[in-house]
Amino acid sequence: xxxxxxxxxxxxxxxxxxxxxxxxxxxxIGFLGIQFDRRGDEITATLPYDDKLxxxxxxxxxxxxxxxxxxxxxxxxxxxxxMLWEDVEAGRIxxxxxxxxxxxxxxxxxxxxxxxxxxxxDSYARARVNRSGxxxxxxxVEGWQDNRTRPFIQATGHFLMPEL
Amino acid sequence: xxxxxxxxxxxxxxxxxxLHTARAFIAAIPHARALNMRLDAIGGGKATLSMPWxxxxxxxxxxxxxxxxxxxxxxxxxxxxxxxxxxxxxTVTATLDLRIDYMRSATPGQRIAARAEVxxxxxxxxxLRVVATDEEAGGVPVATATGAFTVERRSPDxxxxxx
Numbered sequence: 001x002x003x004x005x006x007x008x009x010x011x012x013x014x015x016x017x018x019x020x021x022x023x024x025x026x027x028x029i030g031f032l033g034i035q036f037d038r039r040g041d042e043i044t045a046t047l048p049y050d051d052k053l054x055x056x057x058x059x060x061x062x063x064x065x066x067x068x069x070x071x072x073x074x075x076x077x078x079x080x081x082x083m084l085w086e087d088v089e090a091g092r093i094x095x096x097x098x099x100x101x102x103x104x105x106x107x108x109x110x111x112x113x114x115x116x117x118x119x120x121x122d123s124y125a126r127a128r129v130n131r132s133g134x135x136x137x138x139x140x141v142e143g144w145q146d147n148r149t150r151p152f153i154q155a156t157g158h159f160l161m162p163e164l
Numbered sequence: 165x166x167x168x169x170x171x172x173x174x175x176x177x178x179x180x181x182x183l184h185t186a187r188a189f190i191a192a193i194p195h196a197r198a199l200n201m202r203l204d205a206i207g208g209g210k211a212t213l214s215m216p217w218x219x220x221x222x223x224x225x226x227x228x229x230x231x232x233x234x235x236x237x238x239x240x241x242x243x244x245x246x247x248x249x250x251x252x253x254x255t256v257t258a259t260l261d262l263r264i265d266y267m268r269s270a271t272p273g274q275r276i277a278a279r280a281e282v283x284x285x286x287x288x289x290x291x292l293r294v295v296a297t298d299e300e301a302g303g304v305p306v307a308t309a310t311g312a313f314t315v316e317r318r319s320p321d322x323x324x325x326x327x
Contacts, residue, residue, distance in 0.1 A: 025225045026222070026223060026224075026225060026231075027219060027220050027221065027222040027223075027225065028220070028221050028222060028223045028230075028231035028233065028234060030220075031220040031221060032233075051194055052194050052195060052197075052198040053194070053195055053198075054193070054194040054195060055193055055194075055195050055196075055241075056193070057192060057193070057194065063193065063194075063195035063196075063237060063240075063241075064237075064240050064258075064259045064262075065195065065233075065234075065236055065237025065238070065239075065240040065241060066195050066233075066237060068233065068236045068237070068240065068262065069231065069232075069233025069234060069236060069237055070233070072231075072232055072233045072236070073231070073233060103224070103226065104223075104224060106266070106269075107232045107266050108265070108266060109263065109264060109265045109266065110232065110236065110263070110264050110266075111261065111262075111263040111264075112236070112259075112261060112262050112263075112264075113260075113261050114258065114259045114260055114261065114262075117258065
């Protein structure tokens with residue numbers, strides 16, 4: 001061990017700043033209204049209910065395209081955050097400079113499995129990076145509403161990693 | 165995408181009336197309205213739906229390229245419309261699965277159009293292919309997709325599909 005551990009606030013601030021830097025510049029994330037919660041390296045995304053997300057006004061139900069987009073955003077943010085994690089922990093990235101952040105991974109393909117219709121309420125999602133290599137990554141993501149054990153949508157995507 | 169069930173009998177309309185009715189149907193979907201989707205053609209299990217480039221939908225602020233999620237919303241909606249326009253399909257459909265391949269970035273500023281086609285219909289399932297293009301002449305598609313959608317046949321006993 002070398003020296004004292006950093007104060008917890010310093011670490012939290014750095015991690016939150018990294019997450020914010022990833023997310024805040026993307027207009028589409030703001031358009032859908034997606035928010036992110038972080039506990040350590042675990043990220044939970046929230047899609048708060050909004051009328052403009054509705055795909056079936058009769059039921060009503062959320063639009064499958066909107067919930068698929070929510071999962072794709074969650075997968076990309078999870079993958080990017082896990083990619084940055086070590087540099088953030090070591091303080092090697094200057095988060096005040098958006099140009100210092102690496103580019104976002106690009107989606108190669110995304111397969112969405114609609115398990116139930118999305119109810120007109122908030123949705124949550126968490127992604128798991130199953131494989132992350134130098135060039136390609138495979139990410140699984142699950143979305144749920146009231147019950148964590150009853151997902152209403154899940155997806156798997158392949159992503160092209162940005163060149164560092 | 166589950167669909168409203170107020171589109172009954174559209175298969176019996178003239179092409180113009182069908183387009184008119186289907187446009188009203190798309191306009192009644194809040195998320196389709198939020199993305200400014202426009203129905204360009206529909207009938208016989210095929211549909212073309214397009215949307216303009218929009219700053220709010222940008223996924224990569226450094227390039228201005230639209231987020232893949234917005235394109236998947238367009239392709240999903242287009243698929244649902246194609247299913248409902250099939251002469252043997254009923255009035256309700258929902259997406260079971262949709263796999264999207266992103267071939268290249270959509271060119272910023274250009275309109276994106278999705279063309280969906282039901283290539284096989286069973287008693288319970290519609291299988292679809294979808295192609296999304298921007299305005300690049302003769303270019304590679306922006307994305308392609310295949311999907312499986314639920315259907316209720318108009319007259320369940322008339323055809324012997326299986327799924």
